[in-house]
Amino acid sequence: MPGFAVKRKGGRIEPKYLCTICALLLCEPKQTPCGHRYCQSCVEDLARSGRRRCRARDCGEDIRLQDVYPDKAIEREILSIAIFCSNVEDGCKWEGIVRHLMAHLSECDFEKITCINAGQGCKVLICRKNLANHLQSDCEYRPVTCQWCQETTPHKEHKDHRQTCPVAPVQCDWCGKKGLTRAQIQEHQQPETGDCPKMKIACSFEHMGCKEKMEKRQLAEHLKKSVQNHLNMTKTYIVNFYSNFEHHRQQEVESRENMRILLPRLEKDIKDVDGKIAEIESKLSGEQASGAASSGGNKTLENRIEQERARVEELRRKIAAWETRVGTFEGIVAVLNREIEKCSSQMEAYERQRRQDREIIETLERKVRSLERIIALKDVALAEQDLRIQTLEMTSYDGVLTWKIADFTRKRHDAITGKTASFYSPCFFTSRTGYKMCARIYLNGDGMGKGTHVSLFFVVMRGHYDGLLRWPFRQKVSFMLVDQNNRENVTDAFRPDPTSSSFQRPTSDMNIASGCPLFVPLSQLDSSSHGYVRDDTMFLKIIVDTSDL
Structure with missing residues (x-):
């Protein structure tokens, strides 16, 4: 990623801490033989552009990537600089050092993030604190389940789906009958076999010469009143025959x-x-x-x-x-x-x-x-x-979720391409009337772990018994990536921050996810000495401490 767009607490940032290209606070600083400093991502962009000359105003020397090296001294200095959050102008009150900035940004309510429906076409960048409301009310690509056929479609297409859903209840325009599906109404109004009493049909003596058309329920009366006419028509038909x-x-x-x-x-x-x-x-x-x-x-x-x-x-x-x-x-x-x-x-x-x-x-x-x-x-x-x-069958009520992620290769590819960056686990509970929770995983990472780590987050969901529970949520949460060779499981744990909105009583379907953006390196998943992925399947455990509930 390019440099940090932040303000220094107590003064301006010195020029030596700024990237020569993006002019922002250096991120993973690299130094060239000519003495100038760049962000790692800026150096990579410079190499891809084909113009490998130093961008400093008074330099212009050729840059070879093999001669560029990490500047650890400057990086240590930068990580200790006291700064405001990069979202301070949007209202964030956080203050800290650069070392803690990425961890803060991963849960900052004012950080601009992409909608989770970006893979379906949503291009909106929105503050994290507004994401839940966006997903619930505003996102044109939020999934909506048809109440009749249970098919899920994006919200922007749902209106068109309702006009064509074959299971949707409709009313017959002729007889006013209700309770029929759109597919059944076609059979109901079928001229030959339909049972609509007000459907206009031809007389059964049409081939004899009767031109009358009437509602189906009127056919019997017509036949009764037209006996003589029909006999005459039949006689004429026979004569012509x-x-x-x-x-x-x-x-x-x-x-x-x-x-x-x-x-x-x-x-x-x-x-x-x-x-x-x-x-x-x-x-x-x-x-x-x-x-x-x-x-x-x-x-x-x-x-x-x-x-x-x-x-x-x-x-x-x-x-x-x-x-x-x-x-x-x-x-x-x-x-x-x-x-x-x-x-x-x-x-x-x-x-x-x-x-x-x-x-x-x-x-x-x-x-x-x-x-x-x-x-x-x-x-x-x-x-x-x-x-x-x-x-x-998939729901547990003891605070432990064993999450089986099948078809891992395809889902990881979808995460890399951005088609489906993340997905949620089934929900689980601490007890029958306890907290309702789920997990969210990014197989190609998110935030500071994007492209290098698997990011795993914990989500508190709105449940039926929230009014009986203690808030904010304070239970210890442990993550475990199961080694299917029974050698070395990957574990991580955290205790919720009671001041974070992620652990307050939910006011929407789910709170903002919180957890471990650097849960496990992607390279470790492919290690031959471990069995984190076998038969294209991964197993995760999310364990919530219920000892004090």
């Missing part, structure tokens, strides 16, 4: 009438031809008897006779063909008439059966939907019971 058959039948009737008119004419023509043939044959017989006819005349008569006979045979064949067709068409017409009558009877039977089936299906569907709603309510109740049981 076999109109093509009737058209063909009419064509055949007309053909049959034409044939009845044509047949007498053909018969008359045949009789005329037969008479002519008989007359010719009579003449031939007379001529043959008298012997007066010539051979040429005989041939002419014979030819005429053959022609007339051929004509007669042709007429007979046509008559036979027409009679055959008439008989066939009469049979077809009779069959069609029988089929039409049969279809009409079947359609009436099918319509009666369809109405009965529809009533049965609607009754069963209503029963199924009722059972589905009951099952859904049971599932919600079971889920709530499971969550309550899990919470009870």
